[in-house]
Amino acid sequence: MSEPSPAFTIALAGQPNVGKSTVYNFLTGEAQYVSNWPGKTSETRAGTFEFEGDLIRLVDLPGTYSLSANSVEEQIAREYIIEQRPDVLLVILDAVTLERNLYLVAELLHLPVKLVLGINRMDLAAGQGMHIEPQVLEAALHVPVVPLVAQHGEGIREAVAAAVRLARSPQSWQPNRPVIRADHQQVLAAVEDLIRGHVPAHYPPGWIAMKLLEGDRVVTDTMKARLGAAWAPVHDLLVQHDDAFLAVAGGRYDWIARMVRAAVVRPRSGEVSQTDRIDHIATHPFWGVVILLAVMAALFGLTFALGVPLQGWLEQHVVQAAAAAVPALLRGAPDWLVSLAAHGIIGGVGTVLTLLPILVLFFAGMGVLEDSGYMARAAFVMDRWMHPFGLHGKSFLPLSFGVGCNVPAVMESRIIEEPSARRITILLTPFVPCFPRLSVVVLLAPIFFGAKALAYSLLLFSLPLIFIALYGKIFHELFQKGKHNAFIMELPLYQKPSARAILKSVGARVVDFLQGASTIILVVSVAMWALSYFPGGQIESSYLALWGRQLAPLSRLLGMDWQMAVALITSMLRSENTLSTLSVLYGAGAQHGLAAALAGQIAPAAGLAFLSMQVLFVPCVATLAAVRTESKSWGWMFAYVALRLATALAVGVLVYQVGRLLGWGA
């Protein structure tokens, strides 16, 4: 015996995760049929249920945000509605994001189908302080609206009853549809006239015309094929009105705003407003900066307080112990091999590796700030601060990425279309001190400045920012004539940082650091050792000393000896090379660690000049290659090297000479 034919077909539509499946399961129970849509991999479900004596067929359409053919699901939903014409479409909306959900309704109202709206999660919306008046919304839309709490089965049968009533009295269907903006209504009519007689069966010409104005890819391709030579005038009209999208989609948003004006009162409390309350202070023009400085000071303070003693312990008990064991382990080996192992490899790479505790703490702190959502606010606050200096909009994005690594940050300048603005950003981005550069300061500042390391570090970190602002202002006035580029940030909600995410981020960065230590830092350490050992086995008569002494006149102005100048130059291969080179050249290893080797030999003024130059010096070669690639000009790259060199030297000389006058030179 065959099953009786259903009296009605109701299709369920809605955005993903709004509770459609809950409604479907409530109504059909186990009586469901699952299959793929013809020619698609997307799954569909259809089932039947009895309602007040009628058998009703229920089809669960894929969840979609709109009907713009951006995805297979959207295409399936609109094709089903137009071609299969269910008697009623029960659209499930999420009360918490009602406005966003109404966009789909705005599109559905132009299709040949009658709608009933079920507003689900009314309880959650109420819990977040939202007050929704379904009857007011119904009056505004002229569409039946039923409140639901689908999880508890509340309102579902009432929604079905409304759908059955609508199916039985189709003449009552007089919805308030969104309209295209007035100045484009004639264009819409003209397109409709041109395509009439060519649209596929079942498809309303008005809907096709609207989709053409929106630039819908699938509809455009279909009509192009069906119209053939007659496509040309349609195409010309669409090109003439390439802003029609704003008129069509803008009309929908205007409609949504009108519909919810009286029916929805937004939350005064809850998660969103809690974020807003925090942001009121965290993104404040003045307090936001104060908070940012306090947060960064706390991060560096904690890193110094915990990381530096650990680093010292590693240096003493691991690096020095290992270096001291080398002569015994390599008994009988030539002197140069012992020296290479003790000073070149263990002294150089080992010293860099002792940075690990500092880096782990620093990365973990940054991970907490990032995962909590605070760093987005920090970027926002910084953007506001930089506006007076001519740096804004798109330029700020690569600049803020530069903290991680300058190479991808320079590449990010591609987001700027205008060539001169892009080149300015390419030049400014590598001024941002990257993590490796920061780590050199974090390690050396306590050696040079003792208890005042934190204050000096903050001063040193602000130096590049001052030059970004200064050069930004100059370049912007010279090349940009004060032109603005806008950008918008979506600040994420604050959240409790996830330990897993932080561990993952710290792990990824540590691996990157170790890879650098095992490759380029090792090579540079060995090369520096070789140049400082040969030809006679004494550093003072080495090739490097011979070459380094050529820099003596300049070094004197900076208060540095040649070893420090060479260390600075090796940072161009990788920033941490500064540390390994200093370790090799100052003989850190078996006898004493880097701290002890440097402490007695470098005056505070020279140390400050050295670190000032370190943060302003020519960036690593990988960054220079990125500058060359992105600017497509060797000239810009060399001009950039000259600018960085001149800046670093000028600041270094100034800092040392002023420091000397203040009595810090001894």
Next chain:
Amino acid sequence: MLEKLLKRISQGGNLTAQSLAAEFGVSRALMEAMLADLARAGYLRAVERCGKDNCRSCGEAPVCKVQGKVWVQTQKGSGE
């Protein structure tokens, strides 16, 4: 509303989806949908950090989160 939004974005200043939502009297979710629509039509562009697909092994992936989601105005969006 989209045209007004585009004009407002062109005026520049510190803009967030939240501040724009408050200014236009709509929910944050709807504002984000409008921004996404403007991007779809080529008036804005969602910034992607590097375009690489190896985030899982990239040491800089955590930094991507620094910005939250960011939209930049394109030349079409600024009417140039």
